[in-house]
Amino acid sequence: MMAAIETKGLTKRYGRLVAVEDLDLVVERGEVFGILGPNGSGKTTTILMLLGLTEPSAGTVRVLGRDPVREPLKVKRRVGYLPDTVGFYDELSGRENLRYTAALNGMRGPAVEARIEELLGQMGLLDAADRPVRTYSRGMKQRLGLADVLLKEPELVILDEPTLGLDPQAAHEFLTLIRSLKERGLTVLLSSHLLHQVQAITDRVGLFRKGRMELVGSVPELAKRVLGGAYRIRVRAEGEGLEAALGAIPGVIRVRREPGGYLLETERDLRPDVARAVVREGGRLFALELEEPSLDEVYRAYFEEVKRDAA
Amino acid sequence: MTRREGSAFSGLGVVFLKEFADQLSGTRMRLLEALIVLTAMATIYAAIQTIKNVVGEDVFLFLRLFTTAKEPLPSFVAFAGFLVPLLAIALGFDAVNGEFQRRTLGRVLSQPIYRDALLFGKYLAGLATLALVLLAVWLLVTGLGILFTGLAPSGEEVARSLLYLAATLAYGGVWLAVALFFSVVFKSPTTSALAAIGVWLFFTVFWGMIAGLLAPVISPVHYGFPEEVLRQAQTELALARIAPSTLYAEATLALLQPEVRALGPVLPAQLEGMVLGTPLPLSQSVLLVWPQFAGLIAASVLFFTLAYVVFQRMEIRA
Numbered sequence: 001m002m003a004a005i006e007t008k009g010l011t012k013r014y015g016r017l018v019a020v021e022d023l024d025l026v027v028e029r030g031e032v033f034g035i036l037g038p039n040g041s042g043k044t045t046t047i048l049m050l051l052g053l054t055e056p057s058a059g060t061v062r063v064l065g066r067d068p069v070r071e072p073l074k075v076k077r078r079v080g081y082l083p084d085t086v087g088f089y090d091e092l093s094g095r096e097n098l099r100y101t102a103a104l105n106g107m108r109g110p111a112v113e114a115r116i117e118e119l120l121g122q123m124g125l126l127d128a129a130d131r132p133v134r135t136y137s138r139g140m141k142q143r144l145g146l147a148d149v150l151l152k153e154p155e156l157v158i159l160d161e162p163t164l165g166l167d168p169q170a171a172h173e174f175l176t177l178i179r180s181l182k183e184r185g186l187t188v189l190l191s192s193h194l195l196h197q198v199q200a201i202t203d204r205v206g207l208f209r210k211g212r213m214e215l216v217g218s219v220p221e222l223a224k225r226v227l228g229g230a231y232r233i234r235v236r237a238e239g240e241g242l243e244a245a246l247g248a249i250p251g252v253i254r255v256r257r258e259p260g261g262y263l264l265e266t267e268r269d270l271r272p273d274v275a276r277a278v279v280r281e282g283g284r285l286f287a288l289e290l291e292e293p294s295l296d297e298v299y300r301a302y303f304e305e306v307k308r309d310a311a
Numbered sequence: 312m313t314r315r316e317g318s319a320f321s322g323l324g325v326v327f328l329k330e331f332a333d334q335l336s337g338t339r340m341r342l343l344e345a346l347i348v349l350t351a352m353a354t355i356y357a358a359i360q361t362i363k364n365v366v367g368e369d370v371f372l373f374l375r376l377f378t379t380a381k382e383p384l385p386s387f388v389a390f391a392g393f394l395v396p397l398l399a400i401a402l403g404f405d406a407v408n409g410e411f412q413r414r415t416l417g418r419v420l421s422q423p424i425y426r427d428a429l430l431f432g433k434y435l436a437g438l439a440t441l442a443l444v445l446l447a448v449w450l451l452v453t454g455l456g457i458l459f460t461g462l463a464p465s466g467e468e469v470a471r472s473l474l475y476l477a478a479t480l481a482y483g484g485v486w487l488a489v490a491l492f493f494s495v496v497f498k499s500p501t502t503s504a505l506a507a508i509g510v511w512l513f514f515t516v517f518w519g520m521i522a523g524l525l526a527p528v529i530s531p532v533h534y535g536f537p538e539e540v541l542r543q544a545q546t547e548l549a550l551a552r553i554a555p556s557t558l559y560a561e562a563t564l565a566l567l568q569p570e571v572r573a574l575g576p577v578l579p580a581q582l583e584g585m586v587l588g589t590p591l592p593l594s595q596s597v598l599l600v601w602p603q604f605a606g607l608i609a610a611s612v613l614f615f616t617l618a619y620v621v622f623q624r625m626e627i628r629a
Contacts, residue, residue, distance in 0.1 A: 081421035087414025104422040
């Protein structure tokens with residue numbers, strides 16, 4: 001089957017400014033893909049080009065096997081899009097807003113009402129369904145936005161900064177909802193700069209910087225590439241000469257001193273070897289834990305590296 | 312590039328119905344309705360006071376309801392010429408930038424419709440709202456006329472006043488298109504409202520003066536020959552007709568005053584054999600204002616097309 005999204009050499013220029021440069025992106029069906037990067041790195045422009053809302057300056061785009069510039073209606077019928085700041089008609093109720101979207105998609109009949117009811121229920125908005133949207137909180141609007149996106153039963157969902165402006169609790173709930181889309185077999189593309197949240201729900205991520213996607217892969221893959229070691233082991237131990245002993249274990253890439261212990265970067269899960277080494281040196285071992293590298297670290301390390309290279 | 316797929320009008324009906332419902336239920340509409348109805352009643356009442364004395368002397372008494380003024384109130388026609396553009400601008404000034412401000416534009420355009428459908432749907436909804444208001448006012452005026460004069464309008468009077476209504480709608484359509492255009496060009500509804508009102512003021516108040524100043528420059532009268540004077544008058548008229556308000560005023564005049572036989576300078580030679588003061592048949596009056604009608608519709612099309620072109624190229628990101 002064809003990939004959900006496939007771009008080749010996709011480029012967007014605004015005058016002399018290059019917003020997106022030579023982007024080759026493949027998102028497989030059923031995948032949750034995160035595009036990450038600082039503000040102004042080309043995330044939103046990429047999304048708009050995928051939807052045919054902005055015309056690419058160069059390169060090709062295929063969304064669900066179709067060109068969004070030439071067949072925009074066919075693409076938009078099967079792709080749901082939640083903009084970064086989603087807006088509704090304030091004077092209409094949540095239900096009426098959804099009805100308008102349904103009508104724009106050519107959906108009519110009693111089945112639509114049932115579908116709207118079902119989605120409002122899933123998003124926990126049944127109580128507020130007939131209140132004007134102006135009385136909704138930010139989180140409620142965002143959930144209404146997701147209902148709006150799912151209404152047309154899309155195959156691909158594109159979410160631009162879905163957790164922007166949500167409090168941590170609402171953001172967490174919203175991300176759980178997004179993750180549940182994968183279980184329904186949907187493909188999800190989301191952009192964000194909140195990395196630890198993205199890490200929890202994405203299969204793969206792409207790192208954007210100044211219009212270029214510089215790194216793509218799953219978080220452990222990226223960690224291996226950027227941080228060197230894919231595994232990090234935090235050792236809380238006391239004793240003489242431990243640093244040297246730990247550094248001598250085969251497979252350990254780096255040893256760093258920390259208050260109360262050491263942080264090791266390793267190629268494999270070396271916890272048994274570390275424990276043995278500490279005991280052999282006569283040290284006192286308090287704790288030993290394997291730490292998953294976080295996307296935050298990858299991101300920071302990567303952009304620091306880039307900055308250093310540039311300097 | 313190949314032709315794009317699908318109809319440009321899919322979703323047009325949906326957008327139209329939603330916008331129409333919005334217009335009719337909005338507070339803005341209430342205010343404008345109140346304003347129009349009040350002025351209609353006041354001017355008609357004043358007109359009736361004046362023409363009551365001449366009942367039976369005038370064949371087109373009913374049409375006089377629209378055109379008669381009584382100090383200090385202007386005639387209904389004068390009021391309508393003033394209020395309808397304002398109404399049209401009020402209906403259209405935030406059509407597109409309002410969606411942009413509410414951040415609904417991206418969401419709506421990511422649905423399977425073209426931008427054409429959104430813009431055209433909004434324009435048609437504005438026009439339909441305008442038509443509805445005008446029809447209500449027309450019924451009000453006719454009803455009041457029957458009530459106060461005790462006379463029923465003749466078929467020709469009904470036809471003439473309905474044509475006047477159509478001309479008013481065409482005139483309103485021009486300003487609706489202007490307002491729509493500015494709502495695409497400017498991101499802020501306040502700016503677009505001011506710009507639209509500015510253009511309207513320019514054409515309604517200043518353009519006549521400018522035409523008067525420009526005509527002697529373009530067609531000067533050097534020796535005082537009649538040809539020169541005539542050419543200058545024609546130049547001035549041609550310039551004045553760039554303003555939609557001039558076209559509308561001429562159309563109104565010819566439709567509601569059947570004795571008007573020409574819109575522009577008339578030479579004594581052309582008057583030969585003419586019985587002055589007798590009314591023209593309806594078909595001849597329609598023929599007389601046909602160019603004005605066409606001009607008003609052309610102006611609407613022009614501004615709508617401009618709005619369309621700018622809207623197609625507009626970046627929808629905030």
